[in-house]
Amino acid sequence: MAEKNVSPTMKDVAKEAGVSLGTVSKVVNGIPVGKDYQKKVDAAIHKLDYRVNSYAQGLKSNKTQTVAFLVPDTINPFFGELTFYVNRELAKNGYRMLLCATQASPEMEQALLDMAEQNRVDGIICISYNEGLQIRESTRLVTIDRHSGVVSPCVASDNLTGGQLAVKKLAEFGCKRLLHMSISSALPNEATKRRDGFVSACVSMGLDYQMLCLTDGTPYSVFYDYLTEHITDGKFDFDGIFCGTDTLARLMIVKLYELGIRVPQDVQVIGFDGIKDYATGQYYCSTIVQPIEQIAQTSVNLLLNSDLSKAPPLVCLPVHYVNGGTTRE
Amino acid sequence: MAEKNVSPTMKDVAKEAGVSLGTVSKVVNGIPVGKDYQKKVDAAIHKLDYRVNSYAQGLKSNKTQTVAFLVPDTINPFFGELTFYVNRELAKNGYRMLLCATQASPEMEQALLDMAEQNRVDGIICISYNEGLQIRESTRLVTIDRHSGVVSPCVASDNLTGGQLAVKKLAEFGCKRLLHMSISSALPNEATKRRDGFVSACVSMGLDYQMLCLTDGTPYSVFYDYLTEHITDGKFDFDGIFCGTDTLARLMIVKLYELGIRVPQDVQVIGFDGIKDYATGQYYCSTIVQPIEQIAQTSVNLLLNSDLSKAPPLVCLPVHYVNGGTTRE
Numbered sequence: 001m002a003e004k005n006v007s008p009t010m011k012d013v014a015k016e017a018g019v020s021l022g023t024v025s026k027v028v029n030g031i032p033v034g035k036d037y038q039k040k041v042d043a044a045i046h047k048l049d050y051r052v053n054s055y056a057q058g059l060k061s062n063k064t065q066t067v068a069f070l071v072p073d074t075i076n077p078f079f080g081e082l083t084f085y086v087n088r089e090l091a092k093n094g095y096r097m098l099l100c101a102t103q104a105s106p107e108m109e110q111a112l113l114d115m116a117e118q119n120r121v122d123g124i125i126c127i128s129y130n131e132g133l134q135i136r137e138s139t140r141l142v143t144i145d146r147h148s149g150v151v152s153p154c155v156a157s158d159n160l161t162g163g164q165l166a167v168k169k170l171a172e173f174g175c176k177r178l179l180h181m182s183i184s185s186a187l188p189n190e191a192t193k194r195r196d197g198f199v200s201a202c203v204s205m206g207l208d209y210q211m212l213c214l215t216d217g218t219p220y221s222v223f224y225d226y227l228t229e230h231i232t233d234g235k236f237d238f239d240g241i242f243c244g245t246d247t248l249a250r251l252m253i254v255k256l257y258e259l260g261i262r263v264p265q266d267v268q269v270i271g272f273d274g275i276k277d278y279a280t281g282q283y284y285c286s287t288i289v290q291p292i293e294q295i296a297q298t299s300v301n302l303l304l305n306s307d308l309s310k311a312p313p314l315v316c317l318p319v320h321y322v323n324g325g326t327t328r329e
Numbered sequence: 330m331a332e333k334n335v336s337p338t339m340k341d342v343a344k345e346a347g348v349s350l351g352t353v354s355k356v357v358n359g360i361p362v363g364k365d366y367q368k369k370v371d372a373a374i375h376k377l378d379y380r381v382n383s384y385a386q387g388l389k390s391n392k393t394q395t396v397a398f399l400v401p402d403t404i405n406p407f408f409g410e411l412t413f414y415v416n417r418e419l420a421k422n423g424y425r426m427l428l429c430a431t432q433a434s435p436e437m438e439q440a441l442l443d444m445a446e447q448n449r450v451d452g453i454i455c456i457s458y459n460e461g462l463q464i465r466e467s468t469r470l471v472t473i474d475r476h477s478g479v480v481s482p483c484v485a486s487d488n489l490t491g492g493q494l495a496v497k498k499l500a501e502f503g504c505k506r507l508l509h510m511s512i513s514s515a516l517p518n519e520a521t522k523r524r525d526g527f528v529s530a531c532v533s534m535g536l537d538y539q540m541l542c543l544t545d546g547t548p549y550s551v552f553y554d555y556l557t558e559h560i561t562d563g564k565f566d567f568d569g570i571f572c573g574t575d576t577l578a579r580l581m582i583v584k585l586y587e588l589g590i591r592v593p594q595d596v597q598v599i600g601f602d603g604i605k606d607y608a609t610g611q612y613y614c615s616t617i618v619q620p621i622e623q624i625a626q627t628s629v630n631l632l633l634n635s636d637l638s639k640a641p642p643l644v645c646l647p648v649h650y651v652n653g654g655t656t657r658e
Contacts, residue, residue, distance in 0.1 A: 074409045074416075081404050087403075097427065115425070136378065275607070
């Protein structure tokens with residue numbers, strides 16, 4: 001980059017004001033000085049359009065007031081919303097966000113973590129898809145939803161309770177034979193607890209159930225084929241479906257309609273996340289809503305204001321059910 | 330933040346390796362040194378887990394390899410996608426992104442611009458809603474879509490041609506009486522050129538038209554009332570609508586259905602932006618698609634690799650039409 005001008009330094013301000021460097025430093029850092037001095041320095045700051053160089057400050061204090069946020073992308077509505085609220089929380093606390101879109105690639109996650117450390121950020125908030133991340137022990141790290149394999153607090157929705165709540169609601173609305181569908185990482189992660197909750201609730205309530213849990217990368221046609229195979233004489237084998245995400249639920253609902261199965265008349269569907277159509281503000285489907293704003297607040301607060309070595313390894317935040325039109329109530 | 334450890338410095342590496350600071354500096358900056366020296370320094374860097382402090386580097390070189398991106402939010406799908414591509418382009422060029430969500434507030438935009446400058450970023454990419462921004466002359470700035478009131482290149486879709494294209498398509502599909510609806514800032518901005526294109530095409534093609542252009546903050550009920558008032562005996566006064574955004578188009582389509590007017594049988598609708606439903610990947614409606622990836626690439630490339638004082642004030646990128654099911658072809 002070419003024509004960047006050199007900005008005035010504290011020295012320039014001192015020279016302009018005819019005072020010592022120490023006096024300027026005091027004024028800039030809010031330490032009281034004599035009225036005359038204050039006036040002179042203020043005038044010089046104004047005249048030179050001097051602004052505090054926070055990189056120099058950061059270097060001195062070993063603080064940068066910057067936090068790196070690693071997220072797969074900002075296109076998925078869940079990630080887009082989460083990024084916004086984490087950004088807002090950091091700003092409220094006087095911190096800047098370095099955004100790092102990882103595209104969920106382990107190599108990119110590692111490269112961006114290295115970059116973030118090299119850049120000397122004060123901490124990292126990370127939604128990671130990788131188990132083997134190399135992170136310095138001294139790095140302050142909070143993960144969201146997924147474990148990084150390193151010792152750091154993880155903030156997540158109460159996924160287990162969410163899975164149980166979906167079953168409880170479907171049962172309450174008259175479902176007798178349930179299906180769980182999900183697609184997620186083969187590695188153990190927070191989201192698999194939704195399935196655990198589904199299973200435990202079905203078992204304890206004595207409900208019939210089936211599961212189709214695929215790993216990332218499997219084509220969606222496997223789900224479609226499964227639905228097709230479970231329709232006999234226009235009747236679907238299940239009267240309730242719990243999907244691991246709203247995105248999956250929405251795709252299944254579209255496919256069911258194509259196959260002549262009505263939602264919620266023939267089968268009721270509950271998703272997970274709480275994603276809304278941006279234009280209409282309507283939920284994609286009936287769903288278990290993640291508290292995105294609270295996840296952002298809790299992550300930022302843990303990172304900035306707690307002794308991480310004493311922080312709980314997992315903080316679970318409460319979810320709730322909403323009717324988005326794909327259940328009967 | 331409490332227990333942050335002090336990271337090793339170049340001095341520590343020199344001491345550990347038993348070489349001069351200058352030698353370490355050469356190695357770190359890729360300048361050749363004797364083989365023995367190289368070996369000693371590499372070993373010390375490895376042992377101490379030394380990483381280059383790019384803040385110190387940035388301070389010395391007056392470069393930070395960081396660009397601030399100001400965007401209203403990352404929840405609107407258009408902004409979410411744009412943020413992702415700008416992030417990716419910056420990373421490709423070895424630059425970091427400082428994300429600043431402004432919520433379109435002029436005060437917040439100004440505060441974040443000041444913060445970005447204080448943070449000594451190498452440049453700023455900005456989607457601004459504010460006419461009176463105060464920006465240092467030395468600040469490298471590229472705006473997207475909206476003008477900032479300061480001299481800086483603006484990257485935008487070819488909105489004028491887009492508006493004309495919408496009219497051309499509607500006419501081609503048999504429409505005779507067109508309506509344009511939009512809601513946007515009262516200040517002149519790039520998006521108002523969509524209306525200009527609509528008007529000029531209607532005039533030159535001799536088509537009947539009406540317009541309902543509201544300013545931000547007006548309740549949507551004004552649009553709904555307008556639609557309702559233009560239905561007589563179940564027949565709508567218009568056979569083609571061009572909406573300023575896909576979001577607006579989607580809301581109007583929902584309302585028209587409620588009012589018993591079928592899309593595209595009774596009225597054809599074209600939006601602007603190219604927003605897709607995240608789950609299904611389907612367009613919200615027939616639309617004029619903005620080249621989001623190209624907007625991101627062009628903005629980053631202009632900011633990093635051009636002499637901004639000689640850059641064109643406005644770069645218009647080509648749009649195209651897609652059938653999203655709300656037109657007859």
